[in-house]
Amino acid sequence: MSVLAGEVDVAYPQQPHVPTVLLLDVSKSMQGEPIAAMSQGFLTFLQETARDPLAAKRVDLAVVTFGGAVTVAHSFAPVGAYSAMAFAAKGRTPMGEAIELGMRMLEERKAQYRSEGTDYYRPWLFLITDGEPTDMAPGDETWNRVTGALQLGIRDRRFAFFAVGTGDANMETLEAICGPENPPLRLRGMAFRELFFWLSCSQRQVSASHVGEQVAPPLPAPGAWADIS
Numbered sequence: 001m002s003v004l005a006g007e008v009d010v011a012y013p014q015q016p017h018v019p020t021v022l023l024l025d026v027s028k029s030m031q032g033e034p035i036a037a038m039s040q041g042f043l044t045f046l047q048e049t050a051r052d053p054l055a056a057k058r059v060d061l062a063v064v065t066f067g068g069a070v071t072v073a074h075s076f077a078p079v080g081a082y083s084a085m086a087f088a089a090k091g092r093t094p095m096g097e098a099i100e101l102g103m104r105m106l107e108e109r110k111a112q113y114r115s116e117g118t119d120y121y122r123p124w125l126f127l128i129t130d131g132e133p134t135d136m137a138p139g140d141e142t143w144n145r146v147t148g149a150l151q152l153g154i155r156d157r158r159f160a161f162f163a164v165g166t167g168d169a170n171m172e173t174l175e176a177i178c179g180p181e182n183p184p185l186r187l188r189g190m191a192f193r194e195l196f197f198w199l200s201c202s203q204r205q206v207s208a209s210h211v212g213e214q215v216a217p218p219l220p221a222p223g224a225w226a227d228i229s
Helices: 033-050 053-058 095-116 141-155 171-178 192-207
Strands: 018-025 059-067 069-078 124-129 160-165 185-187 226-228
Touching: 018 033, 018 095, 018 192, 033 053, 033 192, 053 059, 053 069, 053 192, 059 095, 059 192, 069 095, 095 124, 095 141, 124 192, 141 160, 141 171, 160 171
Parallel strands: 018 059, 018 124, 124 160, 160 185
Antiparallel strands: 059 069, 185 226
């Protein structure tokens, strides 16, 4: 069954779209300051991106949370149509299921664009976690399926994948998930606002380009908000 079943039609179909899925870890270990800082950073992303008239229409955003269960917290919509979201921390970390859902959502959204004649940029899949997956482990069947599909999608340019580890995130496991050509970043402290500001700048840069143009988001400046793992 389609994960986008019953969804409204693509808004602003005459505009090219940047389909983006945020995969946000809301597991129990994110309780307190981390979940509050991530919620505030997400609000910064919405506000900064929506200030750009093109990006407000072209950044087609969906939010998937994983903590205990994997949930589509918000289906695809123009970023300019979003309002603030409060995240609650609970449960374990079903990261593998979340990644699979995000990839499937992007493929189905691209099919919707094609059916409506809407151009689109290379999709983005953006993961933030403070732990490691509890629904898969290196070498097991789920791990091989998820990481194989993810790394193939990256190599075939079906989407761009970014992973950010916060707090006590297992960076070695994140590196293995991402693959050697696509290393994760480690967040400095609670710099969620700076992270989401960078994400907004990157999305605005892409949405202002021409479809098919190769626009690589710049890595954060040394000491800004992250380190390369």
